[in-house]
Amino acid sequence: MSVESPRYSLPHRVIHWIMAVAILIAIPGGVIMGKLPPGQMQNNVYDLHKSLGVLVLVLALIRIALKRRDGVPPPATGVEPWQTMAATSVHHALYALMVIVPLLGFVANSFYGAAIPFFWLFTIPTFTPHNEEIAGAIFSMHTALAILFGILLAVHIGAALYHRFIRKDAVFARMSLP
Numbered sequence: 001m002s003v004e005s006p007r008y009s010l011p012h013r014v015i016h017w018i019m020a021v022a023i024l025i026a027i028p029g030g031v032i033m034g035k036l037p038p039g040q041m042q043n044n045v046y047d048l049h050k051s052l053g054v055l056v057l058v059l060a061l062i063r064i065a066l067k068r069r070d071g072v073p074p075p076a077t078g079v080e081p082w083q084t085m086a087a088t089s090v091h092h093a094l095y096a097l098m099v100i101v102p103l104l105g106f107v108a109n110s111f112y113g114a115a116i117p118f119f120w121l122f123t124i125p126t127f128t129p130h131n132e133e134i135a136g137a138i139f140s141m142h143t144a145l146a147i148l149f150g151i152l153l154a155v156h157i158g159a160a161l162y163h164r165f166i167r168k169d170a171v172f173a174r175m176s177l178p
């Protein structure tokens with residue numbers, strides 16, 4: 001069956017892909033940074049991870065505002081209703097996680113007492129008292145939800161590639177850049 005569908009707005013698509021690149025670097029960065037030997041390289045990976053997290057948080061808030069303003073295109077025709085429902089549920093969870101995961105990291109980092117050299121351009125200072133016990137508890141939540149985020153992203157990316165390369169329908173083009 002052929003699938004025709006309108007597309008997300010250009011600003012929404014551009015932000016989607018900037019965020020996708022940022023998140024797909026931030027997640028493996030977060031996994032490896034604690035395992036690196038102490039030194040300048042490890043500091044750089046930590047600072048990159050934190051900068052990407054702040055970027056993702058800001059872009060997620062802009063994206064949610066854009067979505068409220070512009071809405072989303074109607075569901076693609078020719079796609080089963082259960083698939084649309086499943087996709088929408090995953091999208092809602094991704095929206096929640098792309099705010100909550102970096103926000104938890106941001107707050108925990110402040111309790112830990114570390115400033116953020118945002119892409120080495122300027123410094124975002126801490127904004128809470130120094131308390132490593134609270135930092136550790138919030139970091140645990142950050143890590144647990146980041147794992148859930150990774151799992152849902154794998155489902156999301158798998159579904160997108162299935163539409164693009166197996167069904168070869170118009171779903172992928174709803175979010176593609178050109």
Ligand code: HEM
Nearest residue numbers: 019020023024072091094095153157160161171172174175
């Ligand atoms: C890695 C981080 C990513 C995040 C956080 C993310 C998040 C999202 C969200 C929340 C939506 C729903 C948009 C809305 O309803 O407003 C969406 C749509 C979409 N994403 Fe992603 N995405 C990511 C990566 C990817 C990748 C790597 C691909 C392709 C391989 C992809 C392909 C798509 C497509 C095709 C749609 C449109 C689906 C539709 O028709 O509704 N995404 N993405």
